Amino acid sequence: MSERLNAWPTLVYEDLAPMVDYVNRVVQVAGKYTLDEPFEVGWGNTVLGVTPRGLRTPTLRQRGVTFTVHYSLLDGGVVIEADNGSRTVPLSKGSVSMFYASFCDAADELGIHRPRSSLICEIPDAPPCFEDDHVERTWDGHAARLIWTALNLASDGLEAAQPTVPPPHQPPFMQNAQLDTYVSVGFSFGDAKAPNVGMYAYIWPKPDGLGDRSWGVEGAAWRPDAGLVRLPWAKLRETADPHQAIVAFGDAVYDAAVETAGWPSDLVGPRVEGWYMSKTPPALVQHQHG
Structure with missing residues (x-):
């Protein structure tokens, strides 16, 4: 039983809340691309897949470029991987607005248009847009691993x-x-x-x-x-x-x-x-x- 309990760690919301709030905001940035895809019942096309190190969008295609966005929670960075190259945007420290600006710059370099919407959705008391979120945040690697572990275990079931x-x-x-x-x-x-x-x-x-x-x-x-x-x-x-x-x-x-x-x-x-x-x-x- 102890081996199983270790595999399924204790999760305390108050301990994870700052990182959950941060991750929930930044993953919406790449999630905006999936909203441009053909509608699927229940918005199933917006779901990010759980990877061995984080969360990933489906393969996305724009005119002239094919790409995917990987939120590497275990490494504290976001990788935009395209057929013409890749760019990494760090999550180590800064605000959501700074991350959004860096993400858009990296996407531009790869010929990927910026997300069509910058609205922050379904987060109580959040600013209306990514550009307006200036709260300084620090990446917590331990909390990020707990978040990934929980998502990975839940996904398995x-x-x-x-x-x-x-x-x-x-x-x-x-x-x-x-x-x-x-x-x-x-x-x-x-x-x-x-x-x-x-x-x-x-x-x-x-x-x-x-x-x-x-x-x-x-x-x-x-x-x-x-x-x-x-x-x-x-x-x-x-x-x-x-x-x-x-x-x-x-x-x-x-x-x-x-x-x-x-x-x-x-x-x-x-x-x-x-x-x-x-x-x-x-x-x-x-x-x-x-």
Whole structure:
């Protein structure tokens, strides 16, 4: 058990909050490029992939240049890698506005247009734009490694979901859900008002009857004030198999959609080593809108 607990470290929101706030802002810079991509249900195209050292955008293509942006959390730098070269923008010290200016200069050198929007989205009390965020910040390597570790472990569980084939008379897009009804399962560090580190889930539209359900893992519970089912990180890391617990949690949420919201139980075929889900990568990083 001690080996497992060491692999799934203790996460205290107050200790991680300054770095979570910093990372959440800077990753939105490259995230703006993905907002230019063709729309995908649930903004799945904005998700950053978890790499062995950080977070990466999908491969992006503009006229005359193909590139990707890698936020190397374990190295404290951002690498813009293009077919005509690469540039590294450090994160060691400075403000978000300074980082944004340096990022745009590096992108210009590679023939990549600057992000079309500089809005800071979905962060309470943040300035409206990257250029307006002048708070001096210092990179904390230890906190950055804890953040990456949590994202990597959560990703390992979320990616256990297996894509399935829809029934023969249903179109393939039904693998990717629909605009009006969906289940979302993800990981969050929380925020100052709700420092809830751990897994979360919701069903949209929200059905009745969620308060009395079991959610597959001891400690998981419906939180009506937030409209979310939460599985605290502290409870997750104490389970016999945290990876399987994430799968069980997501599976229980889908079962709740079937039983309380009238979802068809056979929409995506039989369960295969996980829960029912599309091929869209799991949402580990906060979605951006704007």
